[in-house]
Amino acid sequence: MRTFALIFIAFILTATRTATAQRGHSEVREVARPIPIPPCSGGTLCLMDSTRVVDDECCDISAYSEWLLLPPLGDSIELYAVTPQDLGATPFVTLRQPGRHRSWQEHLPGLSAPFLRQRFRELGSYVVRIDLSAVEPSAGMPYELRVRTIGSKSVLKSAPIRLHLVGGQNVSFIVRPHGGAVVGEQSDYTVPAGVYRVLAPGTDSVDVCRKPCRRTTVVSLAQSAARIAR
16 A cells, blocks of 8 residues: 555645645554454454445545544544455555544555554544555455444444435535534534444434534434435
8 A cells, every 4th residue: 555655645745735724634653563453352343344435536546435433532442444365455544534624544664554543532523434455446345344442431333323424525414422512513523425334432323414404313323224315
């Protein structure tokens, strides 16, 4: 993923110049060597998934899927992407907060890492993108997302809902935990239209509305799938 690393760094330099007014922020953390991937036990949740979109907009074609993450304040969460050995694909992980134009990656020397570790000091809706780079990337390529929380009492759901937010490239939604006091601004919880799996530790349902938010729908995370078009 050397090509992707260079592209990502170029994006950071561009974003620094053009998105200052939007308070954008992109962070790359360099790691000297790979870190051990935790086994599926001892508090590590292992979730099977597959790619849903093929990204061919640039030179490094990949297939990807996205997860919507609603972390409790102060939680530390580790994310690991694992692929079958016979798949011939290289995974890498990117964390974004779209409404705030912020993103995070960890890099091995010259490579985007297949893991990311983050402590969440602000509430909001974050998007985790799992990319699989392969000779012929395609939708439906399998992978496993391993999720581990550090020092948290929040419960991770073992069967994350698939949430389809219907719309084009210019359509955005607000997704926030249901109930309790509203913390932060709309931009903290803004995500683009798309198909997501949802990870919301300690949350049973979410409020979803299509901007400019004339109507809000409460979505239970106990169901297997939901589609929001309005």
